[in-house]
Amino acid sequence: xxxxxxxxxxxxxxxxxxxxxxxxxxxxxxxxxxxxxxxxxxxxxxxxxxxxxxxxxxxxxxxxxxxxxxxxxxxxxxxxxxxxxxxxxxxxxxxxxxxxxxxxxxxxxxxxxxxxxxxxxxxxxxxxxxxxxxxxxxxxxxxxxxxxxxxxxxxxxxxxxxxxxxxxxxxxxxxxxxxxxxxxxxxxxxxxxxxxxxxxxxxxxxxxxxxxxxxxxxxxxxxxxxxxxxxxxxxxxxxxxxxxxxxxxxxxxxxxxxx
Numbered sequence: 001x002x003x004x005x006x007x008x009x010x011x012x013x014x015x016x017x018x019x020x021x022x023x024x025x026x027x028x029x030x031x032x033x034x035x036x037x038x039x040x041x042x043x044x045x046x047x048x049x050x051x052x053x054x055x056x057x058x059x060x061x062x063x064x065x066x067x068x069x070x071x072x073x074x075x076x077x078x079x080x081x082x083x084x085x086x087x088x089x090x091x092x093x094x095x096x097x098x099x100x101x102x103x104x105x106x107x108x109x110x111x112x113x114x115x116x117x118x119x120x121x122x123x124x125x126x127x128x129x130x131x132x133x134x135x136x137x138x139x140x141x142x143x144x145x146x147x148x149x150x151x152x153x154x155x156x157x158x159x160x161x162x163x164x165x166x167x168x169x170x171x172x173x174x175x176x177x178x179x180x181x182x183x184x185x186x187x188x189x190x191x192x193x194x195x196x197x198x199x200x201x202x203x204x205x206x207x208x209x210x211x212x213x214x215x216x217x218x219x220x221x222x223x224x225x226x227x228x229x230x231x232x233x234x235x236x237x238x239x240x241x242x243x244x245x246x247x248x249x250x251x252x253x254x255x256x257x258x259x
Contacts (some may be wrong), residue, residue: 004202005203006203007203007258007259008040008041008204009199009200009204010035010040010043010207011042011043011045011194011202011218012042012043012044012045012206012208013046013205013207014046015046015048016208016209016210016232017228017231018031018032019065020230020231021157022063024064024152025252026253027232027254030067031253032065034256034259037067038259041073043072044056044060044067044072045073046073046074046191047148047151047184047213048074048075049061049096049097049100050098050099051130052076055099058070065171073143073189073196074225075148075184076100076148077103077183077192078148078189078192078193079146079148080100080106080107082192083118083146084107084108086109088107089108089109089116090110090116091109091110091111091118092116092117092119093111093112093120093138095120095135095167096121096123096124097122097124104120113138114144115142116138118143118145119135119139119145119146120140120146120147121135121146121147121148121164122148123154123163123164125161127162130168132170135171139171140175143241144180145171145172145180147165147179147180148164148179148183148185149163149181149183150164151184151218152165152166153165165181182212184214185213187220189217198207201221204223206221206224208227209230209231209232210232211227211237211241215227219245223246224247225246226247226255227248228246228251229248229249230251230252234249
């Protein structure tokens with residue numbers, strides 16, 4: 001850590017770091033307030049592609065957390081950026097919610113089920129057998145398979161829910177085609193996010209609660225990484241991974257003075 005540049009920009013995961021089951025984690029409001037006052041660029045990231053940045057801004061605001069629209073980066077935005085770079089003005093068959101469809105509309109994509117360039121799978125609470133069947137047939141017909149994120153389950157107050165990664169596995173089994181995942185732990189999501197705020201990896205830090213997504217993506221993107229213990233990864237699990245975060249802290253409250 002001694003030879004690293006001072007941290008000039010921050011990226012932080014949302015669930016498990018700033019909030020937990022719809023409730024702010026103590027210290028998150030102070031952390032965000034100090035970031036805004038510092039003028040340093042920052043991003044709040046989420047692999048959840050359901051919501052638009054405007055939706056998330058409003059949801060966080062109701063919890064007492066003020067995050068500017070331009071400081072929210074989702075796997076849907078990362079996916080749209082990737083597709084715009086790969087095949088500008090393309091077409092896609094989409095399984096997902098407004099966060100994903102809006103991101104694709106904003107880059108000029110046409111959403112269609114007629115010979116699309118891509119099948120794009122995102123998060124939704126209403127996966128339908130009909131939509132999955134259509135995705136399988138389109139992929140078998142030549143469409144390229146893209147997923148917003150590889151998370152196999154998502155949280156809910158009733159317990160875990162099947163998520164994008166689980167549905168992707170079903171489609172892969174039916175087609176023999178593996179998707180390209182744009183969200184964490186793909187460092188692409190970090191790099192496109194850093195580019196969006198004009199930041200550089202060598203002077204940036206990533207905060208997360210998961211070793212297998214947040215810390216891995218941050219490390220592979222060349223950033224310092226901080227693991228907080230308010231989410232999924234427990235202290236005794238850290239040593240099981242073949243890589244380590246730059247630092248482990250109890251919660252986001254421990255990082256307020258680092259800004």
